[in-house]
Amino acid sequence: MTNPFEDENARYLVLVNEENQHSLWPSWLDVPAGWSVAHEEDTRQGCLDHIEENWTDIRPASLIAALGGR
Amino acid sequence: MTAPTGADRRPVDLLARFARAVRTAPGRPAVRAGGTELTFAELDRRTAGLAAALHAHGIGRGDRVGVQLPRTADLVVALLAVWRAGAAYVPLDPAYPPARLALMAEDARIALLIGADGAAPPRPGVPVLGPDAAAAPRPAAEPDPRDPAYVIYTSGSTGVPKGVELTRGGVADLVAGLEERGVYRAGPSVVGWNASMSFDASVQQWARVCRGDTVVLIGDEQRADPAALAAVLDATGVTDLDLTPSHWELLRETLTGRQVRLFMGGEPVPERTWRELADGGADAVNLYGPTECTVDATVAAITGPRPHLGDPLPGVRLRLLDDGLRPVPDGVTGELYLAGPRLAHGYLHRPGLTAACFVADPDGPAGGRMYRTGDRARRGADGLLEFAGRVDRQVKVLGHRIELGEIESVLARRPEVTAAAVTVREAAPGDLRIAAYVTGPAAAGGPAVLAALRAQLPAHLVPHTLTVLDGLPLTPNGKTDYAALPAPAVAAPAAAGSGAPQGDALQERVAQEWRTVLGVASVAQTDNFLSLGGHSLAALRVVHKLRRTLDIDLQLRHLLDADDLAGFTRAVRERTQAGPVGRPALVARDRTAR
Numbered sequence: 001m002t003n004p005f006e007d008e009n010a011r012y013l014v015l016v017n018e019e020n021q022h023s024l025w026p027s028w029l030d031v032p033a034g035w036s037v038a039h040e041e042d043t044r045q046g047c048l049d050h051i052e053e054n055w056t057d058i059r060p061a062s063l064i065a066a067l068g069g070r
Numbered sequence: 071m072t073a074p075t076g077a078d079r080r081p082v083d084l085l086a087r088f089a090r091a092v093r094t095a096p097g098r099p100a101v102r103a104g105g106t107e108l109t110f111a112e113l114d115r116r117t118a119g120l121a122a123a124l125h126a127h128g129i130g131r132g133d134r135v136g137v138q139l140p141r142t143a144d145l146v147v148a149l150l151a152v153w154r155a156g157a158a159y160v161p162l163d164p165a166y167p168p169a170r171l172a173l174m175a176e177d178a179r180i181a182l183l184i185g186a187d188g189a190a191p192p193r194p195g196v197p198v199l200g201p202d203a204a205a206a207p208r209p210a211a212e213p214d215p216r217d218p219a220y221v222i223y224t225s226g227s228t229g230v231p232k233g234v235e236l237t238r239g240g241v242a243d244l245v246a247g248l249e250e251r252g253v254y255r256a257g258p259s260v261v262g263w264n265a266s267m268s269f270d271a272s273v274q275q276w277a278r279v280c281r282g283d284t285v286v287l288i289g290d291e292q293r294a295d296p297a298a299l300a301a302v303l304d305a306t307g308v309t310d311l312d313l314t315p316s317h318w319e320l321l322r323e324t325l326t327g328r329q330v331r332l333f334m335g336g337e338p339v340p341e342r343t344w345r346e347l348a349d350g351g352a353d354a355v356n357l358y359g360p361t362e363c364t365v366d367a368t369v370a371a372i373t374g375p376r377p378h379l380g381d382p383l384p385g386v387r388l389r390l391l392d393d394g395l396r397p398v399p400d401g402v403t404g405e406l407y408l409a410g411p412r413l414a415h416g417y418l419h420r421p422g423l424t425a426a427c428f429v430a431d432p433d434g435p436a437g438g439r440m441y442r443t444g445d446r447a448r449r450g451a452d453g454l455l456e457f458a459g460r461v462d463r464q465v466k467v468l469g470h471r472i473e474l475g476e477i478e479s480v481l482a483r484r485p486e487v488t489a490a491a492v493t494v495r496e497a498a499p500g501d502l503r504i505a506a507y508v509t510g511p512a513a514a515g516g517p518a519v520l521a522a523l524r525a526q527l528p529a530h531l532v533p534h535t536l537t538v539l540d541g542l543p544l545t546p547n548g549k550t551d552y553a554a555l556p557a558p559a560v561a562a563p564a565a566a567g568s569g570a571p572q573g574d575a576l577q578e579r580v581a582q583e584w585r586t587v588l589g590v591a592s593v594a595q596t597d598n599f600l601s602l603g604g605h606s607l608a609a610l611r612v613v614h615k616l617r618r619t620l621d622i623d624l625q626l627r628h629l630l631d632a633d634d635l636a637g638f639t640r641a642v643r644e645r646t647q648a649g650p651v652g653r654p655a656l657v658a659r660d661r662t663a664r
Contacts, residue, residue: 003405003461004393005426005442015430017437022421023430029395032430034437048422058235058416058424063216067132 004029012047014039019060022051079385079411081246083213083238084280085153088114091282098258100279102306103143103287113279116147119204120184121154126205127197129182131156131217136180136196137267138162138171138189141287144201145267146276148184156211157181158218158235161267162192166528170231174223178233178418215239215411221418222270222361225472225531227463229479233418236270240364240412241277247383253333253355253369254278255309262303262311262330264288268528269469270361271335275312283310293317294610294626296324303328314469315339319500320607326350333357334372336469338457340500344377356380358457361471362427362441364412368455378454379447386410387434390447395432403448403458407431409440465494467502468607470530474504477533480526481506486513491542491550492533495558503605505558506533507542514538520601534605535559576646579620580639583612595636599629622646 004010004026011027016038025031027041039050057064091100096111108116129135135152137159139145152159160178162171164186175183175192183191183198191198219238223231248254261278263285265271279285286306292298299321302308312333313321325332332347335357339347347354352372358379359367367388370380382388390404391397398404409431416424431440446458463474474492481490488510494502508514515538523532535558543554577595584593587608599609609629617624622645632638 002393003442003444004395005429006461014425017430017439019437021416021428021439022425023428023439024426025430026395030432032432032436034435035430048426051425052422055421055425058418058421059218060216060415063214066214 008044010044011041012044013037013041014047014050019062020055021058021060022055024048024051079243079246080215081239081242081385083215084242084245084277085210085213087242087282088150088280091280094282095258098282099284101143101146101285101287103141103146104289106143108143108147110282113147113150116202116204117151117154118207120147120151120199120201121210122205122207123199123203124151124155124157124182125208127182127199129155129157131211131213133157133181134160134178134218134221136160136162136175136178136183136185136192138164138183138185138192139201140164140186141267141289143287145287146279146285148201149267149276150279152184153219153238154210156213156217158220160221160233161272163266163268163528166268167525168192169526170528174231174233177223177231178221213238215242216415218415220270220273222268224361225464225470225476227473227475229476229483231476232420232423234270234361235415235418236273236361236364237415240414241273243385243411244274244364244366244383245277245281247385248274248366248369249281250384251369253357254281254283255331258282258284259309260284260286260307262286262288262306262308264293264312264317265336269336270365271312274333274357274365294320294607295614296321300324303330315343316468316500316607318343320610322346326352329353331355332372335359335366337466339372339377341377342499344372345375347372348374360408360441360443360445362414362443363408363410364414367408367412376454376456378450378456380455382408385412387440389433389440390449398448400449400453401451403446405461406443406445406447407440408443409434409438413439413441465502467494467504468530468605472504472531477504477506477523477527477531480523481508481519484514484519484522486510486516486519488514489542491552491555493552493555503534503558504532505555506536507539507555507558508536509539509541512538532600534600536601576643577639580616580642581635583615584635587611587615593635595639596634598634599632599638616642620646623648 013025013027015023015025015035017035092110092114097109099107100110100113101108135157137148149159160180171192180193185198187200217238218235219241221233221235223233226232261275261283263275286308292302310331314336332354339356354372356370356372357366367386368379368382370378387409389407391407392404416428428439428441431438444461448458450456465472477492478490481487487508491507493505495505497503515536537559543551545551581593588602613624613626624645628641629638
């Protein structure tokens with residue numbers, strides 16, 4: 001059994017939700033409700049690179065706002 | 071208290087519950103540690119003062135505060151005060167190597183350190199407060215359930231530990247869930263706090279002070295010394311104690327027949343231990359859960375013939391999925407995914423890793439996430455959920471979660487080492503040892519490499535054996551063939567030829583204990599205990615036995631600090647000459663996680 005998130009040879013998407021939380025996502029599976037595509041189909045590493053560049057604070061966006069950027 | 075159930079659960083924040091506990095019984099003991107006792111009123115006063123001092127240093131919501139303190143009542147004061155200040159704590163175990171502490175403190179970007187007097191901050195430039203610091207209390211900021219509560223570092227497969235950031239709401243949900251399931255009794259209990267604060271199991275114990283329970287710190291000198299532990303249990307009336315199955319092996323005789331509820335966790339309960347507890351009528355539960363889901367995700371009463379994980383706690387959604395994220399039928403092994411309000415925010419400053427592990431949930435609320443645990447499990451024909459191993463190379467040794475890849479990375483960074491492979495081997499049933507293999511010149515297995523491991527890794531990650539090979543065995547597609555690694559070299563090569571026992575009765579007495587505990591036929595005066603495969607529990611057995619039979623004030627550090635058998639024997643001889651000292655404290659550091 002290969003975990004669907006760990007296949008270096010597979011194609012992936014990057015999903016994002018309303019809280020700006022990002023998720024790696026197997027391109028061959030349906031996108032779950034409440035998530036949209038932030039980065040189109042790419043290699044696993046390409047998707048991870050996109051996430052590292054674009055998601056700089058892993059906390060939920062509304063919490064970051066409430067904390068005033070602390 | 072009545073707790074809401076289902077999707078509407080909104081557990082009460084633990085600080086609000088603490089305030090209620092203070093009002094209800096201000097004179098009840100809140101914390102007991104050695105000879106120190108703090109009532110709820112005293113703990114309230116001290117934590118309010120320290121929280122105010124933190125505020126005065128600019129600490130508030132969203133900040134992280136390092137806590138680098140030994141296991142005394144001050145530790146509870148510090149952890150609770152950080153929460154009162156609205157911040158999250160980062161446990162920094164004073165026994166960890168300084169390089170490791172610095173790495174964690176820097177990664178967590180701690181804004182302040184609560185440490186003992188004179189402690190040098192592991193992150194340059196951050197202010198240091200003692201646990202006695204105080205200022206005039208001010209009203210606390212209203213917490214958000216998503217406010218970070220603590221950051222726990224776990225072993226990382228790429229060679230760097232990763233910080234998991236958990237939330238205040240997650241901890242409140244954990245406590246409420248354990249109450250709803252009856253794992254915590256309704257009335258005030260007396261909780262033995264056994265786990266190191268570096269492990270998330272500790273949260274499940276110390277935070278119980280917020281619901282009015284008395285927390286008894288099990289000190290390093292007590293947790294591994296059965297007689298000392300029995301004395302603490304007797305003196306304090308502990309009703310609840312957490313421990314790993316490995317720790318049970320040491321404490322079996324002390325705990326059997328006691329009216330103490332045992333919280334087993336940290337590693338799978340072996341079948342023989344399960345049956346022993348079940349058949350003996352012990353009041354014991356098995357708790358399973360990754361750090362990333364706030365300590366415990368499932369609970370099972372330890373009854374019946376075989377180990378299982380039980381059912382998810384309230385607030386946890388558990389799914390067994392296949393490689394297409396479809397639920398697997400009963401009897402089929404799948405990977406365990408967890409969802410619900412207890413999920414961590416993720417891994418600090420590791421967005422890629424976070425997005426690969428905390429993933430979109432196809433079957434939960436819109437926009438929800440689930441955590442893939444890497445644990446495999448299946449539902450048996452009788453409906454019981456059984457653990458079925460890992461999908462990766464993470465292992466549990468004495469309750470510690472270990473990524474073998476992290477140890478390999480440290481080895482591979484050494485100039486002497488060409489290639490490295492690390493695995494675990496079962497030296498005896500249930501006795502797992504970390505075995506490291508390296509290729510390169512003889513120096514690859516030498517003292518400099520061992521010293522580097524000890525300087526960079528906490529003790530539970532340091533391999534028990536280090537073996538130099540001509541080459542690593544490979545699978546047909548060129549990857550390391552871990553199954554084909556040979557049995558580790560047990561004796562250090564330098565020991566050859568010097569192994570003949572010689573000298574006096576004491577020397578032979580000490581050597582005999584090593585042979586018995588390590589299960590080896592012979593030991594040399596130049597042998598190192600750890601290099602022979604000795605681990606912390608084995609070391610405790612040796613020290614405990616010699617203390618008892620020789621009636622001397624021998625401590626664990628005498629064994630762990632000794633370079634070799636000769637050095638340890640010298641220490642034993644010195645203690646013998648010092649004479650018996652009643653029942654001294656055994657200053658032991660049990661490496662068991664909880």
